[in-house]
Amino acid sequence: MKITVIGAGAIGGNLAVKLSTAGHDVQVAVARGPEAVKAEVLESGARAVDLSDAVQGRDVIILAIPFGAAGKLAGLFASVPADTVIIDTANYYPGVLSGQIEAVDNGQVESVYTAEQLGRPVIKAWNAALAETQRTRGVPAGTPGRIAIPVAGDSEEARKVAMSLVDDTGFDPYDAGVLADSWRQQPMGPAYCTELTLDELPAALAAADPVKDRAVRDSMPERWAALPANPSRDDIVEMNRAAHR
Template identity: 80%
Template sequence: MKVTVIGAGAIGGNLAAKLSTAGHDVQVADARAAEATDAVQGRDVIILATPFGVAGQLAGLFALVPAKTVVIDTANYYPHLNGQIEAVDNGAVDSVWNAEQLGRPVVKAWNAALAETQRTRGVPAGTPGRLALPVAADSVEARRVAMQLVDDTGFDPYDAGTLADSWRQQPNSPAYCTELTLDELPAALAAADRAKDAAIRDSVPQRFAALGANPTLDDIVEMNRAAHR
């Protein structure tokens, strides 16, 4: 597939590298650069690897993108990083709000794995213990495309339903950055609690600081798991 990744940070870099290795035609564009206009034309998939809240700034760019192009949103809302967004704080689902700002439907994928998990723990399909990632979208076809790409990056894709259900994979739910297998992920999604998970999300700076100066990936995953015990 022809894939454009907008955003060249850790997540965007990981996805571009993994998908290119899997044989896809991958371009990377900076959301603030004029080159993004050309990079979103004639593509099958556009992956937004940008901070939460940036989507509204890209609405004009995406007005030029054909409706058949699958758009995948990887962003997560953290008030201490993104600033308070009243609509989301008052109950709007993060990804639904992002889609409204962008002006078109999106798929939610890759948001529920840490960047280092994405970079180092993807393995071929069929490998025992392979980690799974949830994928949510209103379009069955767009969800199918995104699930295939998740598989290509080394993770078992799990059909997590519609975009309205994607709050179950947002920060800091039991399914969020806890490195679960395909057998374990459904129960974690079902256990999500919006009020509790938001409170855990907002305590991340304090809990992260308690890990010390150089926490490992396993330390961070355990911190996320422990918050739900």
């Protein structure tokens, strides 16, 4: 497939490498221009392009940008064909990067907000796995204990496209339903960055509670302070799991 990844940080860089390695035609674009894309992101065959040229003639566009920034791209997406699948990977942490966003603070689902700002439907995927998990824990389909990633969106066809790409990055895709239900995979619910299998993930999504999950999210500074210096991926996953025991 022809894929553009907008953003080349930890998540965007991971996805560009994984998807180009899987054989897809991958372009990477960042606001600072092609020269700002790190060489290691391009080693598997992805190409750095200007943001203005990144969205035309693509099957899939993946947004790996800070939450709240999608509105700045609305003009860029105005001429993108309606059948282009747009995938949102961002998460909202109040006061971090995007500052406070009143609509989301008042209960609007993160990716519903993003879709409104962008002016286009989006699919929610890859948001519920740590960047290090995505970089190091992907394995072939059928491998015992393969980690599952939830995928939510209103178009069944677009969800299937996103799910196939999740599979290509080394994880079991799980159909998490419509975008309005994607709050269940937001920070810091039982399904968020807890590295569950396809058998375990449905129960975790069902157990999500918006009040409790927000309280866990807002307690992250205290939880993080209790971790060892330079915590490992295992340390962080255990912290997230422990919050829901």
